[in-house]
Amino acid sequence: MSKLLAFLIYSTIPALILLHLLASPYTKIEESPTIDAVHDILAYGIPSPRLGADAVREHFQTQYDHFRFPGPVPRSFLGPLILAAVAKPFVWLDENVDRQLLVRAVLGLFTSFALLSYAKGLQRAFGRPVGYWYLLFQASQFHVMYYASRPLANTLPFAISTWALHLLLPEPDASPDRDRRRCQTALALLTIAGVIFRAELALFLATHTLYLLLARRICIRDTITAGIAGLAVGLTATVAVDSYFYQQFPLWPELTAFVFNVIEGESSAWGVSPWWYYFASAVPRLLLNPFTYLVCIPAALIYVRTPALSLITPSVGFIAIYSFLPHKEWRFIVYAIPPLTAAAAVGAGYFWTHRAKSPTFRLLSTTIFPLSVLVTLGVSLTIFLIPSVANYPGGQALRALQQQADGSRPHISVQLSNLACQTGATLFMSRPRSLGGTTWTFDKSDTIPPHRRSSSIPSRSLFDYLIGERDWLPDSDDEDTEWEIVDSTRAFAGVRLLRPGEDPNDIGGCVVEDTIAAVTGELGRAAYQLTRDILRGYVTRGYWVVLPLEEKLWILRNKKRVPLAAAALGSGTRKDPSTI
CATH class of the missing domain: 3.40.190 (D-Maltodextrin-Binding Protein; domain 2)
Structure with a gap:
């Protein structure tokens, strides 16, 4: 594969993340604790302890949004502090820069760096085809690309966990000592991310630790060392920073959130889903391309079992255990998507490297899989992205x-x-x-x-x-x-089926039609309407699926x-x- 093509494939991830950011620059309520915290840090600064306890408290209470409009549970300021620190030099260079777009771009590029590092690790561990197939499958997934720059509480820990997973990938020439140290570092990173940002990473950490122990890549002592180091760093950082920002000592925000959501069961107020929801609904939607979970992952388990099991087993175990919690959202298990996508890439890589030995393998690897990536990317950029843009x-x-x-x-x-x-x-x-x-x-x-x-x-x-x-x-x-x-x-008002005789102009606007007009002008709108009318008249017998808008x-x-x-x-x- 030429260097130019390899560069284009690797550039796809950051390019698509920035494309989704520019297409949908606004945020929703779930993102407000982080984005408003970054705003307050950049706009009002951090008061020095030298001012005295009363002055510091008054500064936070009068300027910072989390005092005036506190959420149900506190969220760590470490993420906003990191994003603000990276964005601040750009604000110095251009005072009028769109700060919200800048902060989200910083987060998106950080996430893309983690994903690209993971792809590099797959390439070293299992060969170049696996790394390339991973990038293609990952880039075509809507949720990861769309939310990579969104300041959800899960996004920054997702990037950290993906970087940790990169360290868990085997290196062909690594000595046992080096492999053990990499595993320890990965477990420490997962511990830090769980302590500071998201408690569910404790389960993700547990399943990966157990698998590493069973595979004899680490011992109990290594696990304890990594856990103590990660706990000490994470707990010290979050208690020190968040106690100061919230003016409440000692404060461990993620412990408070864990007690509120899990121990007290308050998360169920946001909805309850059946046990099988993640496996039957969330994971297929996150992977998006049906060939990844219907063909590639099963093939990896059949033909390349050991690498596939190392990627699949801890992630599926994490999802299975987490499924017992009644309140479920896809973002709670998003950390498992890179390794599951990587397992699909292992299967696709096997078909590619053995394409000369079987006509079926050749057809799959040279035609069906590439076409599935293009179709999935098209679905991601149209059926998923366009309605999402109209949701703000x-x-x-x-x-x-x-x-x-x-x-x-x-x-x-x-x-x-x-x-x-x-x-x-x-x-x-x-x-x-x-x-x-x-x-x-x-x-x-x-x-x-x-x-x-x-x-x-x-x-x-x-x-x-x-x-x-x-x-x-x-x-x-x-x-x-x-x-x-x-x-x-x-805004987007769901999906509606127009029946024969119904006038499209009566629905109050269409997401697709308005998007085409915004990109191509009224000529594009007219072309879309003409195409729609022809297809309704001669192909669909008057039926047409529309994405209506309503005031x-x-x-x-x-x-x-x-x-x-x-x-x-x-x-x-x-x-x-x-x-x-």
Whole structure:
């Protein structure tokens, strides 16, 4: 394989991670503890202990968001601190840089570095074809590429665990002592990540430790040494840093989260899934390409059993044990996806290296598997990515308001509803790059619609704009209302099947159609509509699958505080309340 082709394959991972970042720059509520913590560190700095305990506490309580809006459990500040430290030099170079995009890019590139290191380790351990097939399979998976730059509580530990897994891969020329030291380092890293960031990594660590002991790559003493070292480093770091940021000593955030979610069972309030959910639903969706788990992994277990078992057994064991917890989300088991993908790559690599010995192997390795990668990547970039981009009405509404509001005003205040906060509105958006010296402040403490307020609640007239859901709209017959609707934003509303005779224009917008128009202009929209109508008329007999959009959030102007000219958001979408 030429060096150029190898370079292109290795470049695919970081390129796709950045593509997903640029296509979907906003965040959701699950990411807000991390992204808002990074914002506060960059915006307000870290107070020096020399200021005194009272001054430090006052700084945090008045400036930092986690004091004003604490979550159900504390989350470690070590991740945000690392991201802010890496991003800070770029902020010094360009004060107007999009900081949220910068921070997410730092996280995404860190994740891509871990994935590429893992691929290099596979290449050394099992040969170049395995490393290349791993990169192709991994790049075509939507969830890993899309969430690699997202500041979820699982993303940074995912990168650390992937780097640790790279150290567990065998090296052909390594001595037993070197292999043992690499295993110890990997176990220490997993311990650190579990202690600081995610407690579920304790199970991931346990299954890998047990397998290494059974394979006699380490001994009990090595395990204890690695565990003590990892526990000492992780616990010292998290207690020291987080006790300071939360002004509560001693504080171990992940222990608090573990007690809340597992011991007290509070995580079940977010939903309960059956035992088989991870194996029957989450893992196939994460791997995405059906050939990986229906053909390649079984082939690896048949033809290359020892390497395949070393990759599969600890990961499947981790998923099986974790399945006993009632609340399940795919991100809780994402750490097992690189080794499972690697096992599929081992199977595909075997077919490739033995393609001359069997027509079936040749067909699979030269035609079917490459086509499956292309099809899976296409599905990832269309069926998965396009609807995901349309899932952030809060960020889109706030950005639309900031881009078209009066930039000459020194201060603009906005009241945000729950949905706006949950779907993209973050503290980083209080520094829009295009509005000169305008200062934006957001308030998210009040979730009662304007027309349902009682006299005991402070007046919303203090705000220039509101961004809220349908129940925030003023009554159509209320002539004395101080609020006027000036714009609205739409979001993905599921999947719908158009039947014969139904007009596509009646669904209120289509994700695919709008995305094509955004990229190619109205000519592209017209071409899509023509193609759709032809296929409906001559191929599908009138049926057509659409991804509809519906209005989710509205921007309301305070008529007493903001002149009409400054509030005309210009896209022709202003609506009278009576028409909605």
